[in-house]
Every structure is written in structure tokens, then in C-alpha cells.
Amino acid sequence: MKMLKTILKNLASRKATRLYPKQKREPFANVRGELVNDIDRCIFCSACALKCPAKCIKVDREKRTWENDPSICIYCGICSAVCPTKCLYQKPEYRAPSAAKEYIKLKGAPKKS
Ligand code: SF4
Ligand code: SF4
Numbered sequence: 001m002k003m004l005k006t007i008l009k010n011l012a013s014r015k016a017t018r019l020y021p022k023q024k025r026e027p028f029a030n031v032r033g034e035l036v037n038d039i040d041r042c043i044f045c046s047a048c049a050l051k052c053p054a055k056c057i058k059v060d061r062e063k064r065t066w067e068n069d070p071s072i073c074i075y076c077g078i079c080s081a082v083c084p085t086k087c088l089y090q091k092p093e094y095r096a097p098s099a100a101k102e103y104i105k106l107k108g109a110p111k112k113s
Helices: 002-014 047-051 078-082
Strands: 035-037 058-059 065-068 089-090 104-107
Touching: 035 065, 047 058, 058 104, 078 089
Parallel strands: none
Antiparallel strands: 035 089, 058 065, 065 104
């Protein structure tokens, strides 16, 4: 009898989960989502890499490359906060799920002499 009461209560109450991926929840306001680097504005200063607590950013000033491992990133937002040119920012949406491991490697345009 005790169990029946719980079953009826659960049947009448709103579902606690969504039918993902059919039903997606809108991200919360000010969500720290996918990390994006507009590489053309990057000055390869390494501030983001030095401050990253997860050590998932690598910058090579000579080769003008910027690398990030999103599987290690904890989406804290420190890197984008310290970026002097604000070329690094977080989209207000989550990175799409992926079955394969992704690694981001961006290369800037050659330096003008
Ligand atoms: S969001 Fe945080 S963990 Fe991710 S790359 Fe930036 S500083 Fe590192
Ligand atoms: S802090 Fe900004 S400008 Fe500096 S290397 Fe990182 S992304 Fe580029």
C-alpha cells in the first residue's frame, strides 16, 4: 500500500528529466560555454596558458600556434578574463557532444615584417 502511494505520486508529478537530445534545455544566463579563440586577434602572449588551472592551453609565440584540449578544460573562464585582446571568449552555449576526442590547434597568420 505504501508503494502504491509513491507510484501514483510519481505518475502524477512532472518528469524530472528531459528526452535529450530531442528536448534540449536552454543554457542559463551568463553560462560559460564553448571556448573560442579569434586567432587573427591573438598576440600569442601566453597569458591564457600561464593562468589556466587545468594546464590545457599551449601557446607557441615563434610558430604562432594556440592549442587547447577541451577534454581537460573545466570552463572556469580565467583564460578569457586575462586575455589582453579579448580574442579569447566563451560562447553562451555548450560544446556539442562528440564521440571522438577533439583537440584544437589554431595557427595565426605569419608575422608582418
Ligand atoms: S576555461 Fe579555465 S580550464 Fe578552460 S582553458 Fe580557460 S583557464 Fe583553462
Ligand atoms: S591571452 Fe589571448 S592574446 Fe594572449 S595568447 Fe591567449 S588567446 Fe592569445
